[in-house]
Amino acid sequence: GQNIDQPTEMTATEGAIVQINCTYQTSGFNGLFWYQQHAGEAPTFLSYNVLDGLEEKGRFSSFLSRSKGYSYLLLKELQMKDSASYLCAVRDSNYQLIWGAGTKLIIKP
Amino acid sequence: ETGVTQTPRHLVMGMTNKKSLKCEQHLGHNAMYWYKQSAKKPLELMFVYNFKEQTENNSVPSRFSPECPNSSHLFLHLHTLQPEDSALYLCASSQDSGAGADTQYFGPGTRLTVL
Numbered sequence: 001g002q003n004i005d006q007p008t009e010m011t012a013t014e015g016a017i018v019q020i021n022c023t024y025q026t027s028g029f030n031g032l033f034w035y036q037q038h039a040g041e042a043p044t045f046l047s048y049n050v051l052d053g054l055e056e057k058g059r060f061s062s063f064l065s066r067s068k069g070y071s072y073l074l075l076k077e078l079q080m081k082d083s084a085s086y087l088c089a090v091r092d093s094n095y096q097l098i099w100g101a102g103t104k105l106i107i108k109p
Numbered sequence: 110e111t112g113v114t115q116t117p118r119h120l121v122m123g124m125t126n127k128k129s130l131k132c133e134q135h136l137g138h139n140a141m142y143w144y145k146q147s148a149k150k151p152l153e154l155m156f157v158y159n160f161k162e163q164t165e166n167n168s169v170p171s172r173f174s175p176e177c178p179n180s181s182h183l184f185l186h187l188h189t190l191q192p193e194d195s196a197l198y199l200c201a202s203s204q205d206s207g208a209g210a211d212t213q214y215f216g217p218g219t220r221l222t223v224l
Contacts, residue, residue: 030209043199095209
Protein backbone atom coordinates (compact mmCIF):
# COMPACT_ATOMS: atom_id res chain seq x y z
CA GLY A 1 0.00 0.00 0.00
CA GLN A 2 0.93 3.64 -0.19
CA ASN A 3 2.04 5.43 2.93
CA ILE A 4 3.23 8.83 4.10
CA ASP A 5 4.78 9.12 7.57
CA GLN A 6 5.19 12.33 9.54
CA PRO A 7 5.63 12.93 13.27
CA THR A 8 2.30 13.66 14.93
CA GLU A 9 3.48 16.62 16.97
CA MET A 10 6.60 18.71 17.51
CA THR A 11 7.46 21.54 19.86
CA ALA A 12 10.00 24.28 19.22
CA THR A 13 11.01 27.63 20.66
CA GLU A 14 10.39 31.03 19.12
CA GLY A 15 13.45 32.17 17.15
CA ALA A 16 14.82 28.64 16.77
CA ILE A 17 14.96 26.25 13.79
CA VAL A 18 12.80 23.16 13.36
CA GLN A 19 12.89 20.34 10.80
CA ILE A 20 9.74 18.38 10.02
CA ASN A 21 10.41 15.06 8.32
CA CYS A 22 8.27 13.15 5.86
CA THR A 23 8.98 9.67 4.53
CA TYR A 24 6.94 8.05 1.81
CA GLN A 25 6.32 4.75 0.07
CA THR A 26 4.20 5.28 -3.04
CA SER A 27 3.65 3.70 -6.42
CA GLY A 28 5.69 6.07 -8.45
CA PHE A 29 6.59 9.66 -7.73
CA ASN A 30 5.58 12.87 -9.47
CA GLY A 31 6.44 15.40 -6.84
CA LEU A 32 6.01 16.21 -3.17
CA PHE A 33 4.02 19.05 -1.64
CA TRP A 34 4.09 20.78 1.73
CA TYR A 35 1.06 22.65 3.02
CA GLN A 36 0.51 24.71 6.17
CA GLN A 37 -2.83 24.57 7.97
CA HIS A 38 -3.71 26.81 10.89
CA ALA A 39 -6.43 25.50 13.18
CA GLY A 40 -9.85 25.99 11.61
CA GLU A 41 -8.41 27.32 8.37
CA ALA A 42 -7.66 26.16 4.84
CA PRO A 43 -4.44 24.30 4.05
CA THR A 44 -2.20 26.71 2.16
CA PHE A 45 0.48 25.69 -0.32
CA LEU A 46 4.07 26.10 0.83
CA SER A 47 6.31 24.22 -1.59
CA TYR A 48 6.65 21.64 -4.32
CA ASN A 49 9.74 19.47 -4.90
CA VAL A 50 10.23 17.07 -7.77
CA LEU A 51 14.04 17.04 -8.08
CA ASP A 52 16.50 16.14 -5.36
CA GLY A 53 17.89 18.97 -3.33
CA LEU A 54 16.92 21.98 -1.29
CA GLU A 55 14.43 24.64 -2.31
CA GLU A 56 14.52 27.83 -0.26
CA LYS A 57 11.68 30.30 0.14
CA GLY A 58 12.47 32.91 2.76
CA ARG A 59 12.35 31.36 6.23
CA PHE A 60 11.04 28.07 4.84
CA SER A 61 13.06 25.47 2.91
CA SER A 62 12.07 22.06 1.61
CA PHE A 63 14.42 19.19 0.85
CA LEU A 64 13.87 16.05 -1.21
CA SER A 65 15.76 12.79 -1.63
CA ARG A 66 13.91 10.54 -4.06
CA SER A 67 16.27 7.61 -3.57
CA LYS A 68 15.52 7.63 0.18
CA GLY A 69 11.82 8.44 -0.13
CA TYR A 70 12.40 11.34 2.21
CA SER A 71 11.67 15.02 2.50
CA TYR A 72 11.89 17.63 5.19
CA LEU A 73 10.52 21.09 5.75
CA LEU A 74 12.92 23.43 7.52
CA LEU A 75 11.54 26.47 9.32
CA LYS A 76 14.03 29.11 10.49
CA GLU A 77 13.66 32.04 12.88
CA LEU A 78 10.44 30.57 14.20
CA GLN A 79 7.59 32.93 14.97
CA MET A 80 4.49 32.30 17.06
CA LYS A 81 2.38 32.48 13.90
CA ASP A 82 4.20 29.38 12.61
CA SER A 83 2.19 27.31 15.10
CA ALA A 84 0.13 25.18 12.72
CA SER A 85 -0.13 21.74 11.19
CA TYR A 86 2.18 20.91 8.29
CA LEU A 87 0.91 18.44 5.71
CA CYS A 88 3.11 16.39 3.39
CA ALA A 89 1.60 14.98 0.19
CA VAL A 90 3.10 12.93 -2.66
CA ARG A 91 1.77 12.69 -6.21
CA ASP A 92 1.99 9.07 -7.33
CA SER A 93 2.31 7.51 -10.78
CA ASN A 94 -1.45 7.90 -11.34
CA TYR A 95 -1.15 11.61 -10.47
CA GLN A 96 -3.14 11.03 -7.30
CA LEU A 97 -2.15 12.98 -4.18
CA ILE A 98 -1.35 10.75 -1.20
CA TRP A 99 -1.52 12.69 2.06
CA GLY A 100 0.21 12.33 5.38
CA ALA A 101 -1.73 12.88 8.61
CA GLY A 102 0.12 16.12 9.28
CA THR A 103 2.52 17.34 11.94
CA LYS A 104 1.21 19.72 14.57
CA LEU A 105 3.93 22.26 15.37
CA ILE A 106 3.71 24.07 18.69
CA ILE A 107 5.89 27.15 19.15
CA LYS A 108 6.69 28.24 22.69
CA PRO A 109 7.95 31.70 23.68
CA GLU B 110 -14.13 37.30 -3.42
CA THR B 111 -10.85 35.63 -4.14
CA GLY B 112 -9.58 32.07 -3.93
CA VAL B 113 -11.89 29.28 -2.82
CA THR B 114 -14.89 29.98 -0.62
CA GLN B 115 -17.11 27.55 1.25
CA THR B 116 -20.46 27.93 2.98
CA PRO B 117 -21.56 27.34 5.61
CA ARG B 118 -18.45 27.39 7.80
CA HIS B 119 -20.21 25.41 10.52
CA LEU B 120 -23.14 23.02 10.29
CA VAL B 121 -24.92 20.94 12.92
CA MET B 122 -27.47 18.47 11.66
CA GLY B 123 -29.48 15.54 12.84
CA MET B 124 -29.25 12.14 11.21
CA THR B 125 -32.56 12.62 9.40
CA ASN B 126 -31.80 16.07 8.00
CA LYS B 127 -30.87 17.02 4.45
CA LYS B 128 -28.35 19.79 3.94
CA SER B 129 -25.94 20.99 1.26
CA LEU B 130 -22.40 22.33 1.36
CA LYS B 131 -21.38 24.88 -1.23
CA CYS B 132 -17.99 25.65 -2.71
CA GLU B 133 -17.03 28.35 -5.20
CA GLN B 134 -13.65 28.99 -6.78
CA HIS B 135 -12.62 32.32 -8.28
CA LEU B 136 -9.32 31.11 -9.74
CA GLY B 137 -10.43 30.03 -13.22
CA HIS B 138 -9.49 26.44 -12.46
CA ASN B 139 -10.79 23.37 -14.27
CA ALA B 140 -10.81 20.79 -11.48
CA MET B 141 -12.59 20.77 -8.13
CA TYR B 142 -12.33 18.35 -5.21
CA TRP B 143 -14.13 17.35 -2.03
CA TYR B 144 -12.04 16.08 0.89
CA LYS B 145 -12.94 14.84 4.35
CA GLN B 146 -10.53 15.77 7.15
CA SER B 147 -10.81 13.95 10.47
CA ALA B 148 -8.58 14.58 13.45
CA LYS B 149 -5.11 13.04 13.18
CA LYS B 150 -5.96 11.32 9.88
CA PRO B 151 -4.77 12.05 6.34
CA LEU B 152 -7.03 13.98 4.04
CA GLU B 153 -9.50 11.59 2.40
CA LEU B 154 -10.33 12.40 -1.21
CA MET B 155 -14.05 11.96 -1.79
CA PHE B 156 -14.86 13.29 -5.26
CA VAL B 157 -13.06 14.91 -8.19
CA TYR B 158 -14.58 16.90 -11.04
CA ASN B 159 -12.71 17.93 -14.19
CA PHE B 160 -14.54 20.32 -16.51
CA LYS B 161 -17.78 19.53 -14.62
CA GLU B 162 -17.42 15.77 -15.18
CA GLN B 163 -16.93 13.50 -12.18
CA THR B 164 -13.71 11.56 -12.56
CA GLU B 165 -13.24 10.13 -9.06
CA ASN B 166 -15.58 8.63 -6.52
CA ASN B 167 -13.49 7.01 -3.85
CA SER B 168 -16.05 4.51 -2.51
CA VAL B 169 -17.99 7.25 -0.80
CA PRO B 170 -21.33 6.22 0.74
CA SER B 171 -24.39 7.26 -1.23
CA ARG B 172 -25.53 9.52 1.62
CA PHE B 173 -23.00 11.98 0.14
CA SER B 174 -24.05 13.25 -3.28
CA PRO B 175 -21.88 15.72 -5.23
CA GLU B 176 -23.06 18.17 -7.85
CA CYS B 177 -20.98 20.34 -10.16
CA PRO B 178 -23.17 22.64 -12.28
CA ASN B 179 -20.18 24.50 -13.75
CA SER B 180 -16.43 24.63 -13.32
CA SER B 181 -16.68 27.32 -10.62
CA HIS B 182 -19.24 25.73 -8.30
CA LEU B 183 -19.35 22.49 -6.40
CA PHE B 184 -21.95 21.19 -3.98
CA LEU B 185 -22.06 18.30 -1.56
CA HIS B 186 -25.57 17.18 -0.72
CA LEU B 187 -25.94 15.39 2.59
CA HIS B 188 -28.76 13.13 3.78
CA THR B 189 -29.24 10.58 6.55
CA LEU B 190 -25.71 11.06 7.80
CA GLN B 191 -24.14 9.16 10.67
CA PRO B 192 -22.30 10.59 13.69
CA GLU B 193 -19.01 9.24 12.27
CA ASP B 194 -19.47 11.59 9.33
CA SER B 195 -18.70 14.51 11.63
CA ALA B 196 -15.52 16.10 10.25
CA LEU B 197 -14.11 19.09 8.41
CA TYR B 198 -15.13 19.00 4.75
CA LEU B 199 -12.68 20.78 2.51
CA CYS B 200 -13.14 21.89 -1.05
CA ALA B 201 -10.16 22.48 -3.33
CA SER B 202 -9.53 23.48 -6.92
CA SER B 203 -6.62 23.19 -9.34
CA GLN B 204 -5.79 24.04 -12.91
CA ASP B 205 -5.64 20.31 -13.72
CA SER B 206 -2.77 20.87 -16.08
CA GLY B 207 -1.88 17.19 -15.97
CA ALA B 208 1.53 18.12 -14.62
CA GLY B 209 2.97 16.84 -11.39
CA ALA B 210 3.16 20.39 -10.11
CA ASP B 211 -0.59 20.94 -10.46
CA THR B 212 -1.29 22.61 -7.14
CA GLN B 213 -4.54 22.37 -5.23
CA TYR B 214 -5.91 25.45 -3.48
CA PHE B 215 -8.24 24.90 -0.58
CA GLY B 216 -11.24 26.61 0.90
CA PRO B 217 -11.57 27.12 4.67
CA GLY B 218 -13.83 24.12 5.08
CA THR B 219 -17.19 23.35 6.64
CA ARG B 220 -17.06 21.96 10.17
CA LEU B 221 -19.89 19.39 10.18
CA THR B 222 -21.34 17.89 13.34
CA VAL B 223 -23.90 15.10 13.05
CA LEU B 224 -25.97 14.52 16.15
